[in-house]
Amino acid sequence: MTITDTPTAPAPHASRLTTSKAMVEAIAQEMERDPSVVYLGEDVGAYGGIFSSTTDLLARFGPERVIDTPISETAFIGLGIGAAVEGMRPIVELMFADFMGVCLDQIYNHMAKIHFESGGKVRVPMVLTTAVGGGYSDGAQHSQCLWGTFAHLPGMKVVVPSNPADAKGLMTSAIRDDNPVVYMFHKGVMGLAWMAKNARSVGDVPDGEHLVPIGKAAVARPGTDVTVVTLSLSVHHALDVAEKLSGEGVEVEVIDLRSLVPLDREAILTSVAKTGHLVVVDEDYLSFGLSGEVVATVTDHDPTMLKAPVHRVAVPDVPIPYAHGLEYAVLPRPERIEAAIRRSLAL
Amino acid sequence: MTRELFLELFTGLLREMIRIRRFEEKCVELYSATKIRGFLHLCIGEEAVAVGVVGALSEDDAVVSTYREHGHALARGVPMPSIMAEMFGKATGCSGGRGGSMHLFDASRRFYGGNAIVAGGMPVAVGLALADHLSDDRAVTVCLFGDGAFAEGEFHESANLAALWNLPVLFCCENNRYAMGTALAREHASTDLAMRAAAYGMVAWTVDGMDVIAVREATDRALEYVRDSGKPCFLELRTYRFRAHSMYDPDRYRDKSEIATWKKSDPIPALEAKLVSDGLMTPAEVERWRAGVEAEVDAEIAAAVESADAAPLEPVEDLLRHVTTEAADGVALLAGGRST
Numbered sequence: 001m002t003i004t005d006t007p008t009a010p011a012p013h014a015s016r017l018t019t020s021k022a023m024v025e026a027i028a029q030e031m032e033r034d035p036s037v038v039y040l041g042e043d044v045g046a047y048g049g050i051f052s053s054t055t056d057l058l059a060r061f062g063p064e065r066v067i068d069t070p071i072s073e074t075a076f077i078g079l080g081i082g083a084a085v086e087g088m089r090p091i092v093e094l095m096f097a098d099f100m101g102v103c104l105d106q107i108y109n110h111m112a113k114i115h116f117e118s119g120g121k122v123r124v125p126m127v128l129t130t131a132v133g134g135g136y137s138d139g140a141q142h143s144q145c146l147w148g149t150f151a152h153l154p155g156m157k158v159v160v161p162s163n164p165a166d167a168k169g170l171m172t173s174a175i176r177d178d179n180p181v182v183y184m185f186h187k188g189v190m191g192l193a194w195m196a197k198n199a200r201s202v203g204d205v206p207d208g209e210h211l212v213p214i215g216k217a218a219v220a221r222p223g224t225d226v227t228v229v230t231l232s233l234s235v236h237h238a239l240d241v242a243e244k245l246s247g248e249g250v251e252v253e254v255i256d257l258r259s260l261v262p263l264d265r266e267a268i269l270t271s272v273a274k275t276g277h278l279v280v281v282d283e284d285y286l287s288f289g290l291s292g293e294v295v296a297t298v299t300d301h302d303p304t305m306l307k308a309p310v311h312r313v314a315v316p317d318v319p320i321p322y323a324h325g326l327e328y329a330v331l332p333r334p335e336r337i338e339a340a341i342r343r344s345l346a347l
Numbered sequence: 348m349t350r351e352l353f354l355e356l357f358t359g360l361l362r363e364m365i366r367i368r369r370f371e372e373k374c375v376e377l378y379s380a381t382k383i384r385g386f387l388h389l390c391i392g393e394e395a396v397a398v399g400v401v402g403a404l405s406e407d408d409a410v411v412s413t414y415r416e417h418g419h420a421l422a423r424g425v426p427m428p429s430i431m432a433e434m435f436g437k438a439t440g441c442s443g444g445r446g447g448s449m450h451l452f453d454a455s456r457r458f459y460g461g462n463a464i465v466a467g468g469m470p471v472a473v474g475l476a477l478a479d480h481l482s483d484d485r486a487v488t489v490c491l492f493g494d495g496a497f498a499e500g501e502f503h504e505s506a507n508l509a510a511l512w513n514l515p516v517l518f519c520c521e522n523n524r525y526a527m528g529t530a531l532a533r534e535h536a537s538t539d540l541a542m543r544a545a546a547y548g549m550v551a552w553t554v555d556g557m558d559v560i561a562v563r564e565a566t567d568r569a570l571e572y573v574r575d576s577g578k579p580c581f582l583e584l585r586t587y588r589f590r591a592h593s594m595y596d597p598d599r600y601r602d603k604s605e606i607a608t609w610k611k612s613d614p615i616p617a618l619e620a621k622l623v624s625d626g627l628m629t630p631a632e633v634e635r636w637r638a639g640v641e642a643e644v645d646a647e648i649a650a651a652v653e654s655a656d657a658a659p660l661e662p663v664e665d666l667l668r669h670v671t672t673e674a675a676d677g678v679a680l681l682a683g684g685r686s687t
Contacts, residue, residue, distance in 0.1 A: 042526070042527065042529070043527050043528040043529060043600075046528060046599060046600040047527070047528040047529075047596075047599065047600055048599075050527075050595070050596075068529050068533060069529075070495070070498035070526060070529065070533075070534035070535065071465045071466070071495040071496065071498050071499055071526050071527075071534070072498045072499060072500070073499075074500050075500075098464070099464065101464070102464065102465075102466075102467075102499065102500075102501070136384070136385060137384035137385035137436070137447060138385045138386050138447075139385060139386075139446065139447045139448075139449050139450055139463060140445070140446075140450065141449070141450075141462075141463040141464055141467075142385075142386065142449075142463055194595050316666070316667060317667075317670065318666060318667050318670045319445075319670070321444065321445045321666070322384075322385060322433075322436055322442075322444060322445055322446055322447030322448075322450065323436030323437070323444035323445065323447075323660065323661060324384060324436055325436070325660055325661075325663060326436070326444065326445070326661060326663065326666055329663045329666055330666065
C-alpha cells in the first residue's frame with residue numbers, strides 16, 4: 001500500500017479522517033502529552049481556525065493553551081520565539097502564508113537564526129503553521145504557496161503534507177523537533193466542506209502516536225517510465241494523471257517530497273536513475289524556486305541520468321489572478337501535468 | 348439650511364446607503380450562484396461609514412480601502428457595472444478580472460484598492476498624502492481600515508509618520524467591534540481607539556458610525572481641518588457588521604442577541620425615521636419615496652449584472668500581462684522562466 005492509497009475499509013488501528021482532523025488530532029495528542037505545547041494565532045479559539053486547523057481545541061485545552069491573538073503577526077510570532085527559547089513548544093499559526101510579508105523579520109531573522117547566532121546555545125523549538133495555495137478565486141494576496149521562499153532562508157525546516165496520515169505524522173514530528181519547523185498546509189487538501197472536494201483529502205490515519213520523519217520523501221505511486229516530483233495538492237493531481245496514463249501503459253512514479261528542508265535528494269536521484277525522465281510539479285512560482293532546485297539536484301549529481309529535457313509545471317511568474325479561468329491557467333492543473341509528461345516521453 | 352436642502356441631503360445619503368445595501372444583497376445571491384467566487388466580505392450594516400465618509404470627498408481626494416470595500420467603491424463613484432464585472436472576473440472589470448472582490452481599483456477616481464492584507468494599505472495612504480503635499484495639492488487621502496488593523500505595526504508606524512511629517516491623511520477606523528472573529532476587548536488592551544490615535548499627536552474623534560449624518564458632519568469637519576492645517580486626523584467610526592466576516596464564516600463567536608441589538612441601529616431605517624421626526628416627510632411619503640428608489644436601484648443593479656454576465660473574459664493568452672508595465676509591443680516578463 002502506498003501512503004496515498006484510500007482503501008474503502010479502515011486498516012486496523014486507524015481511523016478515516018480528513019487532513020484537517022488528522023492535523024488537529026496530532027496537536028491534541030501532543031498537547032495531552034506535553035504541557036509546554038500551546039497553540040496561538042488569529043481566530044484559532046472560538047472560530048476553530050478558518051481552515052479548521054484547531055477545531056475544538058479551545059474546548060479541550062482552554063484559553064491559556066489555545067490563544068486567540070490580535071492581528072499583530074510580528075508580535076505574536078516573535079512572542080512564540082521567546083516562549084520557545086524559554087523551553088515551551090509553541091505552535092503559532094500565520095493565517096495565510098501570504099501574510100508572511102507583515103512579519104517576515106521575526107521569521108527569518110529571529111526564529112531561523114537565533115540558534116546559529118548563539119553558537120548553538122539557544123534553541124527555538126516552535127512550529128509555524130500556515131495555510132497555502134489557490135484554486136478557489138481568492139486573489140493575489142490569499143492564494144500563494146511561497147514555500148520556496150521559506151525553504152530558501154536557512155535555519156528552519158519546512159514540511160508540506162499532502163494527505164491525512166502525513167498531516168498527523170509530520171505535525172507530531174514538527175512539535176517534537178528542537179528546531180523551528182514551518183508546517184504548510186494546502187487549503188485544498190484539508191477536506192473542508194466548503195472547498196472543492198478531493199477524494200484524497202480523507203484517508204486512513206494511524207491511531208495513537210504517529211510520526212513521519214522530517215526530510216523523508218514518499219513514493220506516492222511507483223512507476224518505471226517517468227518521475228514526477230511534487231508536493232502538497234499537486235500530488236493528488238499527479239496521482240490522478242498517473243492513474244489515467246497507466247491505462248495507456250505508461251507507468252508514472254510520483255514522488256511526494258513532504259519536506260522541503262531537509263530535501264530528500266536521494267529519493268529524487270533514485271527515482272530519476274530508474275526512469276531517466278523528470279517532471280517537476282510545483283504550485284509555487286516558477287523562477288528561482290523549488291522546481292529549479294529539484295532539477296539542480298539531478299544535474300549536479302549526473303546530468304547523463306536524464307534521457308530527455310526536464311519539464312517544469314509551476315505557476316508562471318505572475319501573481320495569482322482572481323478570474324477563475326486565468327487562475328486555473330496558472331495553477332499546475334492535471335491537464336498541464338499530463339501534457340508535461342507526454343512531452344517528456346515524446347508521446 | 349432650508350428644509351429643501353436638508354431633504355435633499357438626507358435623501359441623497361439614504362439613497363446611496365440603500366444602493367449599497369441592495370447591491371450587496373444581490374452579491375449574496377450571485378455568490379450562491381457561483382457567479383462571484385473567492386472570499387466575499389459584505390459591509391451590510393456599515394453603509395453609513397461608506398456613504399458618510401467617502402461621499403464627502405472631493406474629486407481630487409484619494410481613497411485607500413480594505414477587502415470590505417464594495418460600499419467604499421460605490422460611494423466613490425466607481426461605476427457599478429465595472430465593479431460587478433470585476434466580481435464576475437471579466438475583462439471589463441475595474442481590475443481586468445485580476446483583482447476580484449477584494450482588489451477593486453479605479454485610478455481615474457483615485458481609488459487605490461481594495462487591499463486584502465490587514466493594515467497593508469496604510470503606509471501606501473501616507474505615501475499618497477506625501478506626494479500630494481509635495482505638489483502643493485490640497486487633496487486629502489482617506490485611509491479606511493478596521494479595528495483589527497489598529498493592532499498591526501503598520502498602523503502605528505503610519506500614524507507616527509503622518510503626524511511627524513504633517514501629511515494630509517484622514518485615517519478612518521471602521522470599528523465594527525470584531526477583528527474577523529475576535530471581539531474588540533479581546534484584541535485591544537485599551538478599546539478607546541481614538542484616544543490611542545491622539546497619542547500620536549493627531550486630532551482624533553469618536554463618531555457614531557451608525558448615524559450617517561453624524562459621520563458626514565464629522566468627515567466634513569475633519570476634511571476641512573486636514574486641508575487647512577495639512578495635518579492628519581483620525582476618526583473612529585463605531586459601527587457593526589450585520590453579516591458574518593465573509594461568506595464562509597459560521598459566525599460562532601458572537602451572540603445572536605448582540606446582532607439583533609445592533610440591527611435596531613440600522614442606519615437605513617434610522618435615517619428614514621429621522622426624515623419623519625424632523626417633519627421632512629410623512630411615513631407614507633417615506634414609503635413611496637423608498638419604493639421609487641428601490642426600483643431605480645434595482646434596475647441599476649440588474650443592468651450591472653446583465654452587462655457583467657455578457658462581458659468577455661480576459662483571454663488566457665493575456666495571462667502574463669500587467670505583471671510589469673508593458674513595452675509598446677507587448678508583454679514584459681521579468682523572470683522569463685519556461686514552464687510546460
